Amino acid sequence: MADVIDIDDPADPRLDDFRDLNSSDRRPDLPEGKGLVIAEGVLVAQRLLDSRFEPISFLGVERRRVELADDLDGVDVPFYRTSAEVMAEVVGFHLNRGVLAAAHRPPPLELADVLEKSRTVAVLEGVNDHENIGSIFRNAAGLGADAVLFGDRCADPLYRRAVRVSMGHVLRVPFARVPDWPRGLEVLRGAGFQIISLTPNPSAVPLAEAMTGDRVAVLLGAEGPGLTEQAMRATDIRARIPMAPGTDSLNVATAAGMAFYERVRTAS
Numbered sequence: 411m412a413d414v415i416d417i418d419d420p421a422d423p424r425l426d427d428f429r430d431l432n433s434s435d436r437r438p439d440l441p442e443g444k445g446l447v448i449a450e451g452v453l454v455a456q457r458l459l460d461s462r463f464e465p466i467s468f469l470g471v472e473r474r475r476v477e478l479a480d481d482l483d484g485v486d487v488p489f490y491r492t493s494a495e496v497m498a499e500v501v502g503f504h505l506n507r508g509v510l511a512a513a514h515r516p517p518p519l520e521l522a523d524v525l526e527k528s529r530t531v532a533v534l535e536g537v538n539d540h541e542n543i544g545s546i547f548r549n550a551a552g553l554g555a556d557a558v559l560f561g562d563r564c565a566d567p568l569y570r571r572a573v574r575v576s577m578g579h580v581l582r583v584p585f586a587r588v589p590d591w592p593r594g595l596e597v598l599r600g601a602g603f604q605i606i607s608l609t610p611n612p613s614a615v616p617l618a619e620a621m622t623g624d625r626v627a628v629l630l631g632a633e634g635p636g637l638t639e640q641a642m643r644a645t646d647i648r649a650r651i652p653m654a655p656g657t658d659s660l661n662v663a664t665a666a667g668m669a670f671y672e673r674v675r676t677a678s
């Protein structure tokens with residue numbers, strides 16, 4: 411059982427891993443700073459405990475500790491018990507989920523290892539919005555996509571907001587970087603993946619016709635610019651989700667969810 415330690419001084423240094431979570435230069439989950447991962451809420455904390463991420467400590471109110479009691483059984487890290495007011499002072503804002511977990515970032519997974527176990531992957535280019543990244547992971551988990559891969563210019567998937575929006579699935583769905591972007595897509599091709607650029611461009615093939623591979627990688631781009639021409643040229647086919655008249659595109663996480671669903675519908 412995690413050791414329960416009562417703390418009522420917000421300045422207590424044992425709480426430093428949870429301090430100033432909204433600070434752009436001091437927050438503990440900056441990769442180049444303390445490099446921690448922060449999970450918010452009971453469900454996300456449970457997913458953290460069920461993942462490869464190693465918890466360091468928990469901070470929360472008594473009610474949330476009770477809700478987590480079974481999950482914390484046998485977990486040998488401190489649970490700092492405090493009030494909602496002290497938590498708000500420490501993290502810098504009112505946090506209505508009532509519990510936080512801090513964990514170490516494990517070493518990144520190798521692309522080859524992730525691909526070996528995957529049949530359906532999303533590959534992101536320039537997706538720099540944490541909420542969109544979180545939603546893509548949630549969709550991947552819910553619709554059975556195996557992994558998320560990162561090309562150039564993407565936001566940190568382990569930032570607190572991405573972790574929260576993913577409902578903790580970013581801690582469980584494997585992810586890896588594709589080096590040497592976009593030439594590195596060759597590694598996917600070598601592993602037998604059909605590589606599909608998802609683009610709303612009307613000249614692209616409807617997705618339902620385009621997705622034919624036994625192993626499939628769908629490339630998704632940023633809000634605004636979409637995929638670069640260079641990245642699309644490195645893929646096998648350009649595919650679109652047909653849009654209603656008078657509309658131009660879907661949110662990237664919505665498009666990812668539809669592509670994952672198309673895969674569920676068609677892959678045997």
Ligand SMILES: C[S@@+](CC[C@H](N)C(=O)[O-])C[C@H]1O[C@@H](n2cnc3c(N)ncnc32)[C@H](O)[C@@H]1O
Pocket residue numbers: 607608609610611629630631632633634635636637649650651652653658659660661662663665
């Ligand atoms: C908001 S869209 C970007 C729109 C951008 N103007 C473009 O032309 O790609 C963000 C990403 O979602 C995906 N996407 C959005 N709508 C889509 C659609 N109808 N068909 C296929 N992919 C779509 C694409 O991967 C796109 O790069």
